[in-house]
Amino acid sequence: AQSVTQPDIHITVSEGASLELRCNYSYGATPYLFWYVQSPGQGLQLLLKYFSGDTLVQGIKGFEAEFKRSQSSFNLRKPSVHWSDAAEYFCAVGAGRDAGGTSYGKLTFGQGTILTVHP
């Protein structure tokens, strides 16, 4: 069974500082990995995804994430945080259909990390 752990429930950074949100996954094969962001009272928006190839993936809003198979990690980074980045961030893992996953591409989500940005 696949699982996702986000070790940090809440992170606070100053505006302009760098950011790294941690994500560790458990999956037997090469996973499909995702980061989503959720503003209060809103749905989840996809930031970026990794399927294969280059282990450093670029996403929207200046975010990037790096897949490290040896560490079973997919950490999200941003070099300089803006106040508008304050939100909750979810890491998710899935098994693409070709990888023998479910017939509908089910994702498993982590518990989320709440990001607070100080001015």
Place this chain on the structure above:
Amino acid sequence: ETGVTQTPRHLVMGMTNKKSLKCEQHLGHNAMYWYKQSAKKPLELMFVYSLEERVENNSVPSRFSPECPNSSHLFLHLHTLQPEDSALYLCASSQNTGDGYTFGSGTRLTVV
């Protein structure tokens, strides 16, 4: 424009009421999902429909009844809810290739 539309955005209902949440997607996806998101709790997967058939029901109480009449629409019928059912209900859709979900903006449900 997320491609997944949920209505209503907000709903207040009494415990004896019957109401329905609606989700609509025009992305050509063939799987749809209902999630419950309560304060300080992880996302809870409630139901999954793939090709209009229910393929997962994660021990959800019978006062929640899903319906998927076609690949573009998903409903969640609610009756005799409890105050602890107050939450943000999120709909999502996906293709069966595992490319990830597209979420709606959610319905904020308050049971009084």
